[in-house]
Ligand code: SF4
């Protein structure tokens with residue numbers, strides 16, 4: 650939103666107490682299978698046994714019931730499955746369901762965008778959004794772009810990302826040229842890859858925020874929203890501050906998560922994943938992404954494309 654009304658929303662007269670602040674919830678159930686075969690991923694072409702899929706579906710339904718019942722907090726939910734969720738009906742149905750809840754500001758999922766998109770017509774598209782990733786060796790560019798055009802036609806918010814491997818650079822440039830300017834293209838630094846200055850500059854020309862990804866952020870002892878206004882939830886309801894600090898701070902289903910939420914500092918030496926460091930307070934990235942935080946859409950896309 651822009652204009653005076655939007656500005657007033659961003660500048661409240663009194664800061665809201667954190668107990669009433671919107672809560673960002675990252676959910677990851679047992680699902681760990683994927684239809685793609687990316688060489689940089691441990692979940693490539695993994696197949697989940699039927700019992701695990703049943704458990705994943707049951708856990709997701711339980712989580713969705715918790716979201717529906719927790720009406721005293723504004724909630725924003727990001728599904729971060731190990732594998733691909735949108736090939737499973739229960740993720741599609743849950744996104745539709747949660748998108749219509751009045752206390753849910755956002756429901757988004759990380760996806761390779763292989764699955765059909767028509768189901769999103771049944772979702773509230775002001776609330777549902779996608780974090781998509783283009784994997785050049787797994788899908789043709791024109792096919793991926795056709796999916797993006799489907800999202801455009803449906804009016805669904807989405808970001809497009811790519812792993813910044815040298816062999817992806819030409820594809821990333823072509824993709825940037827063909828995507829609508831309003832679509833943010835982000836680049837993740839490849840694990841273990843060292844970026845000489847010229848290579849970093851080439852990727853930064855595509856994603857001006859590539860610098861956030863290319864170097865881990867020292868974080869030990871620094872204040873982080875994780876565990877205060879952001880949590881990570883596992884299929885059994887275990888609540889952790891984020892996906893990267895294994896210690897549990899409570900459980901979603903016994904109510905102990907409420908008492909666990911408080912200002913916290915990071916116990917890890919560094920934070921190197923976007924879904925973590927966007928909550929690291931000194932980085933101020935919530936101001937960069939604002940209501941696109943979960944689907945990774947920068948607030949002022951026009952400055953980035
Ligand atoms: S699409 Fe994602 S989950 Fe699937 S193999 Fe590739 S990186 Fe892994």
Ligand code: SF4
Nearest residue numbers: 868873891915920925
């Ligand atoms: S800085 Fe990163 S690893 Fe540390 S608590 Fe925050 S999200 Fe977790």
